[in-house]
Amino acid sequence: MRFAFCLFFLFLPLTVLADWPWSVADEPQPRVQVVKPFIEWRTGPAAGYPVFHASEKGEWLTLLKRKTSWLKVNDQKGREGWVHLSDVQDTVDETGEKVALSEPRFDDFESRRWEVGLLMGQFEEAASTAVYGGFMMTENLSAELWATQILGSASEIRMFNANIVHQPFPEWRVSPFMTLGVGHIFIEPKSTLAVPEDRDNSIGHAGLGVRAYIADNYFIRAEVKDYKIFTNRATNEEALEWKIGLSIFF
Amino acid sequence: MTISCLSFAQEGERPLIEPDVQPRPVDEALIDTENFEIGAFTGTLNIEDFESSFLWGGKLTYHLSERFFFEANVGFAEGGETSFEKLAGNVQVLSDDERDYRFYNVNIGFNLMPGEAFLTENYAFNTNFFVIAGAGATEFAGDTRFTANAGFGYQVLLTDSIAMQLSVREHLYRIDVLGEEKTSMNTEVSAGLSVFF
Numbered sequence: 001m002r003f004a005f006c007l008f009f010l011f012l013p014l015t016v017l018a019d020w021p022w023s024v025a026d027e028p029q030p031r032v033q034v035v036k037p038f039i040e041w042r043t044g045p046a047a048g049y050p051v052f053h054a055s056e057k058g059e060w061l062t063l064l065k066r067k068t069s070w071l072k073v074n075d076q077k078g079r080e081g082w083v084h085l086s087d088v089q090d091t092v093d094e095t096g097e098k099v100a101l102s103e104p105r106f107d108d109f110e111s112r113r114w115e116v117g118l119l120m121g122q123f124e125e126a127a128s129t130a131v132y133g134g135f136m137m138t139e140n141l142s143a144e145l146w147a148t149q150i151l152g153s154a155s156e157i158r159m160f161n162a163n164i165v166h167q168p169f170p171e172w173r174v175s176p177f178m179t180l181g182v183g184h185i186f187i188e189p190k191s192t193l194a195v196p197e198d199r200d201n202s203i204g205h206a207g208l209g210v211r212a213y214i215a216d217n218y219f220i221r222a223e224v225k226d227y228k229i230f231t232n233r234a235t236n237e238e239a240l241e242w243k244i245g246l247s248i249f250f
Numbered sequence: 251m252t253i254s255c256l257s258f259a260q261e262g263e264r265p266l267i268e269p270d271v272q273p274r275p276v277d278e279a280l281i282d283t284e285n286f287e288i289g290a291f292t293g294t295l296n297i298e299d300f301e302s303s304f305l306w307g308g309k310l311t312y313h314l315s316e317r318f319f320f321e322a323n324v325g326f327a328e329g330g331e332t333s334f335e336k337l338a339g340n341v342q343v344l345s346d347d348e349r350d351y352r353f354y355n356v357n358i359g360f361n362l363m364p365g366e367a368f369l370t371e372n373y374a375f376n377t378n379f380f381v382i383a384g385a386g387a388t389e390f391a392g393d394t395r396f397t398a399n400a401g402f403g404y405q406v407l408l409t410d411s412i413a414m415q416l417s418v419r420e421h422l423y424r425i426d427v428l429g430e431e432k433t434s435m436n437t438e439v440s441a442g443l444s445v446f447f
Binding site: 028029030031032043044045046047048049050063064065066067068069070071072093094095096097099100101102118120126127129149151153156190191215216218246 | 273274275276277278280281282283284285313314315316317320356361363364365366374376385386387392393394395396407410424431446
């Protein structure tokens with residue numbers, strides 16, 4: 001039975017090779033005409049694959065699909081191969097206009113609305129991993145939701161936070177920001193400890209950080225947050241967290 | 251004769267039947283982008299002190315560029331018995347529930363050597379040899395532990411949308427279940443199938 005299952009998966013590719021059920025097969029594929037003296041074709045979507053063909057000026061190419069910065073094309077003789085986005089940007093379409101496929105650039109930040117990212121760092125002495133999603137309300141102001149897991153030697157902590165971010169200089173490539181937010185923390189002690197005691201508390205936090213643009217729509221984000229944990233004991237607790245990671249804008 | 255040839259040539263410049271299609275600009279939305287990849291894998295996980303066991307899981311990959319990709323994994327296995335448990339007979343270090351091994355991790359990968367593998371003289375598959383490293387958490391023996399992992403893999407693209415891969419990873423975390431706290435090294439060897447979308 002397991003063998004049959006494996007076989008099924010092995011041959012699955014052949015059955016779906018033709019078309020995905022959700023692909024837009026009926027729509028005519030976009031065509032472009034080469035205007036440079038020639039465009040090189042590679043066997044795969046990376047500069048490491050060999051060049052096996054070149055299209056001359058005047059030839060028409062159909063754009064089939066895109067992987068990162070590479071487009072799969074075919075020509076009128078049915079050949080298929082991959083050409084780089086920068087070469088396709090130098091072609092014209094049927095109306096004679098230059099083809100403009102989106103190439104994310106730093107200047108696009110004004111039109112970006114969503115941001116997601118993953119950061120890792122330390123929460124006091126423990127390893128902290130966090131994911132977040134943010135919505136840019138204006139160029140300077142965004143709202144974010146965070147989920148954090150902190151794995152220490154004595155406990156496992158889960159944290160959920162909401163915060164606002166103020167970025168005073170969005171046009172800078174390396175741009176500082178401030179955060180302010182609230183959340184909830186769930187602390188679960190390790191099972192090997194003598195007297196484990198679960199607890200959960202509300203938290204408030206303030207932070208400072210920086211976004212550094214790398215390429216396309218990617219940013220490195222680093223930040224330090226100071227957490228105030230509101231306990232029901234006589235004193236509140238404080239914790240410092242730093243983390244660094246990568247964010248993507250949409 | 252010459253006259254008829256001339257008129258024929260003139261007609262040839264304008265098609266007899268005007269095509270009923272408007273020239274269309276390139277609409278980016280019609281181009282299918284395939285930067286995401288979703289897949290499943292099975293293999294063997296060697297859990298330090300707790301035998302080797304069957305591993306299965308899933309992954310989601312996002313390709314940032316031709317070189318770099320992000321990969322998120324979840325995996326499931328089950329810890330066996332320590333040699334102490336086997337020799338001593340009726341002893342149990344962990345309960346059955348605590349033997350469930352679950353991990354998740356988020357990694358960054360690098361396609362070190364893109365290439366082609368030739369099945370026959372005229373038929374080649376695109377391939378990638380990649381290195382990958384990242385961090386996440388492992389739930390095992392009653393606790394969740396911060397876990398780092400690193401490894402390498404070989405991916406064969408059966409078509410532009412379907413890939414097969416073999417990978418070897420080392421998962422590292424600190425554990426104190428058997429006395430002193432130590433670094434546990436767990437080797438994963440797995441094979442998987444994935445689909446680009």
